[in-house]
Amino acid sequence: MQKIALIVDSACDLSLETIKEKNIKLLPLRISYSHGEYKDKVDISADEIYSNLEKEIPKTSLPSTEDLNNILVSLENEGYTHVIAVTISSGLSGTFNSIRLALEDHPNLTSHVFDTKILAMPEGIVAMEVANLIEGGKSFEEIVEALPSIRKNISGYFTVNTLEYLKKGGRIGRIAGTIGDILNLKPIVTVDEEGIYYTVCKARGRKQSISKLTSILKEALAESPCNVWVLHGGALNEAKSFLESLKGLTNIVGLDISQISPALGVHGGPGLLGLAIQKVD
Numbered sequence: 001m002q003k004i005a006l007i008v009d010s011a012c013d014l015s016l017e018t019i020k021e022k023n024i025k026l027l028p029l030r031i032s033y034s035h036g037e038y039k040d041k042v043d044i045s046a047d048e049i050y051s052n053l054e055k056e057i058p059k060t061s062l063p064s065t066e067d068l069n070n071i072l073v074s075l076e077n078e079g080y081t082h083v084i085a086v087t088i089s090s091g092l093s094g095t096f097n098s099i100r101l102a103l104e105d106h107p108n109l110t111s112h113v114f115d116t117k118i119l120a121m122p123e124g125i126v127a128m129e130v131a132n133l134i135e136g137g138k139s140f141e142e143i144v145e146a147l148p149s150i151r152k153n154i155s156g157y158f159t160v161n162t163l164e165y166l167k168k169g170g171r172i173g174r175i176a177g178t179i180g181d182i183l184n185l186k187p188i189v190t191v192d193e194e195g196i197y198y199t200v201c202k203a204r205g206r207k208q209s210i211s212k213l214t215s216i217l218k219e220a221l222a223e224s225p226c227n228v229w230v231l232h233g234g235a236l237n238e239a240k241s242f243l244e245s246l247k248g249l250t251n252i253v254g255l256d257i258s259q260i261s262p263a264l265g266v267h268g269g270p271g272l273l274g275l276a277i278q279k280v281d
Contacts, residue, residue, distance in 0.1 A: 001081075002139060003080045004080070004082045004084060004134050004143070005025060005080040005082070005084070006025065006083075006086070006127065006134060007025045007026075007086070008024055008025070008027065008086045008087075008123075008127040009027045009063060010026060010027065010029050010041045010042075010261055010263060011029060011088040011095075011261055011263060012086070012120075012121075012127050012261070013124045013231075013259070013260060013261050013264075014121075014128065018128070022131040022135075023131070025071050025075070026041070027063045027067060027068060027099070028040040028041055028042050028067065029060055029061065029095070029261075030060065030062070030063065031049070031058045031059075031262060031263055032061060033058045034056060040261060040262050041261055041262060044262050045262060046233065046259050046260060046261060048262070049262045049266060050233070050265060050270045053266075053269065053270065058266055059266075060266050060267070062094050062095055063095060065102065068098065069102060069105075072102060072109065073106075075109065076106065076108055076109065080109065081108075081110060083103065083109045083111040083112075084112050084130055084134075084144070085099045085103075085112070085113045086127040086130060087114065087115055088116065088118075088119045088123055089117045089123075089196075090117070091117065091191070091194050091195035092119060092191075092196070093119075096113060099113050114126070114147050114151075116151060117195030118154065118155075118191050118195065119156070119264065120258075120260055120261070120276065121229045122154045122155065122156035122276045122277075124276075125154050125229075125276060125278050126147070126150055126154060129150045130143060130147070133146065153278055153279040153280075154276070155220070155277050156231070156276045157188055157200065157213060157216055157274055157275050158189055158190075158231060158268065159186045159187065159188050159210070159212075159213065159272070160186070160189075160268050160269060160272050161186075161269065161271025161272070161273075185204060186203045186204070186205065186208070186209035187200075188200045188209060188212050188213060200216070210242060213242075213273070213274070213275055214246065216275070217275055217277060218249065220277050220279065221249055221252065222251075224279040224280065224281075225251045225252070225279070226251060226253060226277050226278060226279050226280060227252075227253050227254040227255075227277075227278040227280060228275060228276070228277055229255075229256050229257065229258045229275065230242050230257045230273070230274075230275060231259075231274035231275060232257065232258075232259055232260065232272060232273055232274075233259070233270060233271065233272030234269075234270035234271065234272070235270065235273055236257075243255060253280050258276065260274075
């Protein structure tokens with residue numbers, strides 16, 4: 001009989017309560033300051049990251065090999081036979097490859113590592129769907145087969161209040177970032193088929209950038225009913241206002257708020273707003 005475990009990295013934005021409730025194994029990314037290293041979501045919160053950004057912008061790195069190996073050994077000891085790992089885009093992080101390589105040293109675990117080619121709550125939605133399928137008694141093979149279809153219905157978009165942190169993190173060029181700040185340009189960012197950031201469009205100012213996000217959502221809702229999450233990084237009040245503005249839209253099945261994980265918050269900076277959209281068949 002199959003006993004299936006689900007591993008997900010901390011870029012997924014699922015709450016610790018949900019992770020515990022769904023019996024998901026969390027693999028934390030690492031956040032490093034000059035004074036020490038922290039495990040994403042475990043040792044440090046997103047709010048702590050934002051409150052300290054003016055003092056120091058930390059570096060982020062892959063989950064530790066030790067943490068990953070400990071999880072895999074624990075799964076073997078607990079009698080798990082199969083593992084599904086859902087990861088942040090391989091175009092943005094080496095987490096996918098590190099998990100894949102680690103699993104090669106655990107041949108007793110039949111495994112599948114799924115590169116979502118996305119991040120944040122959209123990655124978390126994929127993980128939640130897998131957790132629900134495991135709870136529903138689906139086989140490893142059935143879940144692996146279903147993953148591409150699950151992912152196909154999920155998208156994510158975000159805008160930032162300042163380009164400073166994307167610039168400092170090397171996510172955009174310094175010249176482009178400086179010009180964007182001067183012109184008060186707010187890019188609406190998503191990921192392409194390779195899981196790399198790209199700009200869908202640019203807005204002049206905060207109000208217009210939120211309007212662009214709303215227009216993107218309306219296009220999705222015109223095609224299908226959707227579950228929707230408002231994403232935010234250190235901008236809860238703005239996220240609540242944005243959510244309220246969406247309540248009158250038709251075809252929204254579910255509407256919630258999700259905070260960006262600490263590791264992702266380093267790159268987006270305070271004031272990030274976005275949407276995770278899941279089309280419902």
